[in-house]
Amino acid sequence: AQKVTQAQTEISVVEKEDVTLDCVYETRDTTYYLFWYKQPPSGELVFLIRRNSFDEQNEISGRYSWNFQKSTSSFNFTITASQVVDSAVYFCALSSGNTGKLIFGQGTTLQVKP
Amino acid sequence: DTEVTQTPKHLVMGMTNKKSLKCEQHMGHRAMYWYKQKAKKPPELMFVYSYEKLSINESVPSRFSPECPNSSLLNLHLHALQPEDSALYLCASSQDNREETQYFGPGTRLLVL
Numbered sequence: 678a679q680k681v682t683q684a685q686t687e688i689s690v691v692e693k694e695d696v697t698l699d700c701v702y703e704t705r706d707t708t709y710y711l712f713w714y715k716q717p718p719s720g721e722l723v724f725l726i727r728r729n730s731f732d733e734q735n736e737i738s739g740r741y742s743w744n745f746q747k748s749t750s751s752f753n754f755t756i757t758a759s760q761v762v763d764s765a766v767y768f769c770a771l772s773s774g775n776t777g778k779l780i781f782g783q784g785t786t787l788q789v790k791p
Numbered sequence: 792d793t794e795v796t797q798t799p800k801h802l803v804m805g806m807t808n809k810k811s812l813k814c815e816q817h818m819g820h821r822a823m824y825w826y827k828q829k830a831k832k833p834p835e836l837m838f839v840y841s842y843e844k845l846s847i848n849e850s851v852p853s854r855f856s857p858e859c860p861n862s863s864l865l866n867l868h869l870h871a872l873q874p875e876d877s878a879l880y881l882c883a884s885s886q887d888n889r890e891e892t893q894y895f896g897p898g899t900r901l902l903v904l
Binding site: 709712714719720721722723724727729768772773775776777778781782783784 | 883888891893897
């Protein structure tokens with residue numbers, strides 16, 4: 678069975694703090710893809726990153742970084758020096774089996790206070 | 792340009808009405824998706840179209856009827872909806888349906904009275 682777990686329901690930080698959003702996944706497939714999306718209050722899901730199961734290299738994009746560890750089935754997302762505009766719901770998602778179906782985690786609501 | 796557009800942004804309808812949601816993309820993508828999202832929940836897949844053919848129907852009630860007139864357009868026809876169908880309806884597209892990145896539109900907020 679495929680499953681994505683985001684154990685943190687809500688996180689609140691003060692601006693400029695670093696924050697890490699956790700994502701743990703389950704799949705029996707050897708080829709799979711992991712995603713992070715951001716959903717601000719406006720509702721649109723904004724794509725942040727896609728990582729395939731054969732590429733464990735960590736990635737940094739500006740204040741965002743991602744840590745993919747197959748040994749622990751985790752794909753964590755860190756925001757450095759958080760800003761109020763980072764306030765949103767963040768979803769981790771898994772896709773495998775060539776169906777195009779995205780399995781979403783329950784989401785983590787991040788509130789960044791000024 | 793990774794833009795998916797959806798109209799209308801908001802829709803209020805009665806249980807006897809018939810309405811349609813529209814989605815459009817001009818990225819040359821060949822897979823398009825409809826999702827339903829309730830408040831404080833993740834999106835739930837409803838339908839997948841691949842090369843203009845319906846490839847996945849996640850056991851969605853027949854009061855929701857999808858249509859893909861061409862590779863750029865996706866409609867969702869609504870008829871005899873229930874109040875519990877009130878939700879955010881999101882459209883997405885991807886290059887094809889093989890684990891490619893899905894790009895989402897802004898959604899239509901539907902309220903059924």
